[in-house]
Amino acid sequence: MVEITKREDGVLVRCNGEFDPAQTVFCGQCFRWEDLGNDTVCGVVQGHAQTIYYDREEDTALFLDCSTELFEQLWHDYFDFGTDYSAIRARISKNSPIAEKAAAFAPGIRILKQEPWEALCSFILSQNSNIPRIRGMLARLCEHFGEKTADGFVFPTVERLAQCTPEDLAPVRAGFRARYLCSAAQLVSSGVVDLEAARMMELSEARAHLMQICGVGKKVADCTLLYGLHRMECFPVDVWMKRVLERWFPGEDGGRFGEDAGVAQQYLFHYSRSHPESLA
């Protein structure tokens, strides 16, 4: 587990090999954090801009210059600091040699508890695209439709996007995905789709609930459930993960990892993208 020390000027976290900010925010689970160089990243979550300074030499210690209250209310949950990732990694590693290798490659990955609405939009935009472009679309979406604060743009609200037509979203340059965003905004805004309710539903029911949105299939539904609602049993399968499954787990669907499926999937996804030759 990580060790948390509260100081007057912020919060210090000793990670004990369980957290690396860069591995976590640039492994393809979120698209809005930025690398400032010199072991510094920054992001905006729930309207709060945060810079994180870290030092890998001391088994990764990191510093957040925020109040103790904000850390406890927001960042502790967002980074899932209450969960023992060493234990998860041990279970995953025991399960298969290749999963062990993937977990060892980036052991500092954690599954973020993102805002459900942002996660839904992010993965709607992700379809048939690539990570740099997804980041671009999301940045433009926030610049044009999110509230501007001193430190950056807040993610657009459901209500704001529910007022938009696909034509209004042209500045995002999302192509055919624009009308999918509109569908999502309208169904969530009207209450036909209830993201918080999906947190408690049985998994197949939760999937079907999200798939009422035009443009949300099984992949986007699973990503929303995993990254937005922290349903850790979800194992989203896309073109990359299909290659991984065919190459390393033929005939399986990811179910072998049980409650650790979401974390295992992220280790495998990141490792396979960093070592594409290993899929040949």
Next chain:
DNA sequence: GCCCAGGTATAAA
């Protein structure tokens, strides 16, 4: 220019 991208809706077989 060319290929492909953390898929899905839609049409056709």
Next chain:
DNA sequence: TTTATACATGGG
């Protein structure tokens, strides 16, 4: 029910 194709756009 399963399989093929279009989709808008831009990164590499």
